[in-house]
Amino acid sequence: MGISPVLWQFLVKWLHNSALFPAEASTIAPYTDALYFFLIAMTVVGMFLVVVLVFVFSLKYRREKSPVATQVEGSTLLEATWTIIPLAIFLVTFVWGALLYFRIYDPPANAMNIYVVGKQWMWKAEHPGGQHEINALHVPAGRPVQLTMISQDVFHSFSIPDFRVKREVIPGRYTTVWFQATTPGSYHIFCTQYCGTQHSMMIGEVTVLTPEDYDKWTKQSTSGMSLAQNGERLFASMGCNACHSGTAAARGPSLAGVYGSRLTLANGGQVLVNDAYLRDAILNPSQHVTAGFAPIMPTYQGQISEDGLIDLVEFIKNMQSNYRVQQTQMTGETDQAAPTTPGEGTTETVKP
């Protein structure tokens, strides 16, 4: 009636742009939503039961109708009922939730890997092909993507609500999350763990591209140096190649092909060599001595940034022979550690 048309327009627009349910933009989202609707149904039924009981009893046994209470001790049968039925429902929820958990956190073997470094207050995404992004992430639709994440300072948490995935990003430890985006578009990235002053500014956009657009983007936005190439350069300039040269006289173990293998340590333990192991072995070598070698490697704690560590890990991951290490060692001795152009295909993530 008396409402001003300007205000009316504003209200219509405001309500129209408001969100009520997140988009389902990953393969996981429908599974999460199915459990969510089951849980909502459980809540509604539970709530309905309680409300009906309270209402009916209140009407039927209010003092005007029921002036004298009949004392009842209890009823084992009834109590057993409302112990066992909720327990059964909760156990269903437990199993369902556990299945979903493993679906969300177990990446498929063919997932492409992208590194994410969190720091106060930004997300840095590092693609193996040398694309670096801040508060943005470009991924192809229809391909599983795994994020290997680490924090440079405090706890962060990487969340893409429209994909229904989230994982804590922790200092000193790689955590992973994976997803397969289904619908091209752009979706929020949030940091959900309180991380200091600009916590609410630590947001970004994940852009899902069609495979063709993604290829175009990959070609256009590469820095020209893959992570492995950066790692190779670092490997030489930090002098790693002096010991890890793969020659018979080398003081450190050969790293070619080590990724994905099982390693016997000097203390007799067996480890699977993965990203986390490589990172730990660089920072804290005395705890990770390969059997047959002396504990002479110094720690690199505080000398390499998380980005540098990712480069090194990526380099070692892709290292199939020691040929180039020995080559750089030669040139390294003359202090000209310029890397040569890598051959075709070395930028591809090679899965062991």
Added chain:
Amino acid sequence: MSAPISNTIVNLPDQSTATIPKRNYINNEHGLLSWLLTGDHKRIAMLYLISITFFFFIGGAFAGLIRLELLTPQPDLVSSDTYNKFFTMHGIIMIFLFLVPSVPATLGNFFIPIMIGAKDLAFPKINLLSWYLYMIGGTLTLTALVLGGVDTGWTFTTPLSTHYLNTHVITAATAIFIAGFSSIFTGLNFIVTIHRMRAPGMTWFRMPLFCWSNYAASVLMVLGTPVLAIALVLVALERLVGIGVFDPTKGGDPLLFQHLFWFYSHPAVYIMILPGMGVISEVISTFSRKRVFGYTAVAFSSVAIALFGFFVWAHHMFIMGVSNYSALVFSLLTMLVAVPSAIKIFNWAFTLQKGSITFETPMLYAFGFMGLFTIGGLTGVFLGSLGMDIHLTETYFIVAHFHFVMVGGMLMAFLAGIHFWWPKMTGRMYPESLSKLAAVITFIGFNLTFLPQFILGYLGMPRRYHAYPPEFQVLNVLSTAGATVLGVGYMLPLLYLGWSLKYGAIAGNNPWQATGLEWQIQSPPLTENFVTIPIVDYEAYDYEWLEKKQREEVTTVG
């Protein structure tokens, strides 16, 4: 028998002749010192009541400021640092200075000795000491606030709290450390009192359920709080001298802090809610004139909650890279801890069956509790379910869940208890229709505030966000509107309860016709509670015994 049956059980003495008893705990001694140096559990309870109310309104003011800032998506009311301090202070004050001591330190302190027929708690001086510790903790918190605040969040997450913030972390941690001891002492006092000081005939299974739930909470306080103290000391040491327990570059583990912190802070939610459940048992029984349905089950469900409550802490860390096996175990245990709460809800509902129900204010609050706690509890199952937790944790869903349990549950229970026992504590009735209005306003305001937050959470709005994407605004505006209504609902009792201290109707001994020992003595009680130590030869909630006793009194006096 043509007279219509009244729809109330309230039975007040004739107001033209009734007086407050000449000698009672309030006027037994005079002067400020007689309060500050008292050993009387009832006076200490009143000291606590005044102090926690003070802190409740400070914490509430911060909540109001948070909601005001979130009215718009832009960070425009205060700076980000100030906003972070707001929610930190809101959390610290509400949890450590209001919710943890709320029911035990006030109603528990006042009524547990009376309910079991004792003259006081086992250690009256330690009881007073615990109030002083609380006040020192509270004052230090305010000091941290005045000096410039603290912005760690109430969870003090390392390494943020140890290495990255320049605010008054140590002052706030010390405050909580000290307030923690106040809670340990209260718990210790209750445990010893309930074990050793029950009146002749007051067996464990004749105790009111309020005593059972406070007993369970006390065990949690005594066993859990020291772990929090340890965690806070380690945070302080890490900050001051860098011992490196939580610092990965020194070989520490930042997740260790979370384990230690949640080892206390998960049981802490049961410390907060269990005493409230005790209140609900008393209120529902009294206003339906019936023994609580399945007394033993309700009593043992408190103990079960206390027991299981210690083994679910890692469900706060499902997405933090804990091992898959521990995630499974903790999720399963979380499902188990939900069961005793479900048992309680249904037992309370069936207490109403075949009762003779009236709807005084405490009962309205208790109904509010049952509804809101059911939602709060069931949404907890969402979060305990591993895969669901990934999407929901650290969002507004968890904020809404926690507030449904703590505010919708605990605060409703606290208000139910305050109204229920107000006549006993002060000797005067609160105004009935105004208080019913307040209960309804609180219920509506609460739902309007927190229901939209569930939707916001599923949309993915992270908690502790100063600014948010504009498409979340409508729901945030609703929430802020609700908070305004809720604020009115909380101000009203403060006003009319204050008014009733002078102008309320004289309550007499037993305005509700309740069975507890506390209702068989004068209001307000004598300093020594009982003229002669009672001998208990009847079960809890024995309304037939009460009726018989009242008939006999009439005959004897007549």
